[in-house]
Amino acid sequence: MTRRTAPLVAGICCIGTSELLPGGMLSQLGSALNVGVATAGLLVTVYAVTVALAGPVVTVLTVGAPKSRLATWLLGVFVVGNIVIATAANFPLVLLGRVITASVHGAYLATAIVVTQRLLPVERSAKAVTAIQFGVNLATVLGIPAGAALAQLGGWRTPFVVISGVAALATWGVHRATVHLDIGIPEPNARQEISALLNIDVGLTIGATALFSGAMFTIITYFEPSAVAAGFHDAAVPVLLVAYGAASILGNSIGGRLAGRARGPRLLTAAAFIVGCAAFLPLQRSVITFPIGAVLFALATFSLIPVLQSDVLDLAAAAPSLSLSTNMSAFGVGAALGSFAGGQVIRLHSVHDVPVAAVVLALGGFVLYGWRHLRPTAPAPVDRNKEVSHVQA
Structure with a gap:
């Protein structure tokens, strides 16, 4: 900054x-x-x-x-x-x-x-x-x-x-x-912006963002009741949120570095997010392991967000505003989807089962994101590290 x-x-x-x-x-x-x-x-x-x-x-x-x-x-x-x-x-x-x-x-x-x-x-x-x-x-x-x-x-x-x-x-x-x-x-004019948004790879990435975001908000929305169910007092939740937020800063830094790389690291970041959601399932059940699960989830979540945003920016580079804005909207869709899914899990089962819904949504996002990167006609992601080395040389 x-x-x-x-x-x-x-x-x-x-x-x-x-x-x-x-x-x-x-x-x-x-x-x-x-x-x-x-x-x-x-x-x-x-x-x-x-x-x-x-x-x-x-x-x-x-x-x-x-x-x-x-x-x-x-x-x-x-x-x-x-x-x-x-x-x-x-x-x-x-x-x-x-x-x-x-x-x-x-x-x-x-x-x-x-x-x-x-x-x-x-x-x-x-x-x-x-x-x-x-x-x-x-x-x-x-x-x-x-x-x-x-x-x-x-x-x-x-x-x-x-x-x-x-x-x-x-x-x-x-x-x-x-x-x-x-x-x-x-x-860029409106036609250029709309044309960039209609790119199939932009659409797949935005769809993946909505599902990944749904997984994020499934856990984030019910963070407080999950902490209480683990044995924490309400007064401890702000402290847990500070730890979560501190881990999110580190995750953002990691994601920023991975966003500038080629296809493999980006897909690995998405896979790590699924692992972060899955790890929260057993780790959320006690006051000893809950903070570990929260930190791992924050690292995985905020490593992925810059990768998704960067992918959209790369794909719609000539006219990125509408595509980026729509990707932001996908986070809103995910927030609504995740809070609804988590609420249904709590109603039908218990707050301890909320991460299961997160894993399901994250797997759906990974399918779309993997399709975007691995389909035969997909453009290769920009490896900005090579670009920067070229500029500096």
């Missing part, structure tokens, strides 16, 4: 924190807004659905806009949405604020990757996905625990006020860092 990319990463951190924060304080939100916990859960569900539906639509509607200016606008809309949440007098207004923030989620992340790639030197442009994903890691390690603490100290509105302020500063920083970036750079 450089001084010029830091505001973009800060924006991602704010978005990631705002996205996941309500899931950790549904009881508090329900009590304050006079709704049940199940109704308060709509703040999570509606957000995920909006991300899935709005990302590609917003990207198409803004396709000709200069990317750096677009990043500033989208982050500004996110600030407005959080202000609506922080000042809302009732549940429908909070839900409206969530819809506003979710509507720019996928488009901003996709745009931020493109802008970061332009900001970095050619020999480091492969790190754009890793740099942006680092913002999500920061949200996991710092943003969500800090937001939960602020909610306990000052009420549920406090973290959204702070997020609004930090995101406003990030918006100003993005503008300052990128004000002259797009001069002389032609932006």
Whole structure:
């Protein structure tokens, strides 16, 4: 991360924190807004659905806009949405604020990757996905625990006020860092973006992302009840989440290195994710092994995410925004799929069996991802290490 990319990463951190924060304080939100916990859960569900539906639509509607200016606008809309949440007098207004923030989620992340790639030197442009994903890691390690603490100290509105302020500063920083970036750079048109999205290999990768994401969220959504079932007290869950978040940063670093390599390491990363899901099944059952399972799962999960994003960026390099945004939407689809699958497993069996559903979804993702890489006419992935060596030579 450089001084010029830091505001973009800060924006991602704010978005990631705002996205996941309500899931950790549904009881508090329900009590304050006079709704049940199940109704308060709509703040999570509606957000995920909006991300899935709005990302590609917003990207198409803004396709000709200069990317750096677009990043500033989208982050500004996110600030407005959080202000609506922080000042809302009732549940429908909070839900409206969530819809506003979710509507720019996928488009901003996709745009931020493109802008970061332009900001970095050619020999480091492969790190754009890793740099942006680092913002999500920061949200996991710092943003969500800090937001939960602020909610306990000052009420549920406090973290959204702070997020609004930090995101406003990030918006100003993005503008300052990128004000002259797009001069002389032609932006792809809608036809080019749609053509890139319709590439069969892009489609297979996005489909794999949805299933892999479903596996991730099957476990992540029910992390707290799994920890309690293992024998932890509720108060220990934030500590476990910090350990999970720290492992996610290391995983992101590993994934960033593997994303720049050829076919074999990418497929091995996907296979390692299945192992991470499967390992959580026996390791989640005691207070001694649960943290080990959580760390292994975080390493496997966050090693895979940059690989998937990088694959889409490689395949749609000439016009990547719509494909990247749709891939972000696939994560939203996966979130809904995973939370539903995990809930059904708990209803029919027990919380200890949730990782079984994760393994099934991960295997489905691996089939699609393997097909994308191994079918006879599939293009070979770009080995950026060779590209970088050539540039440096």
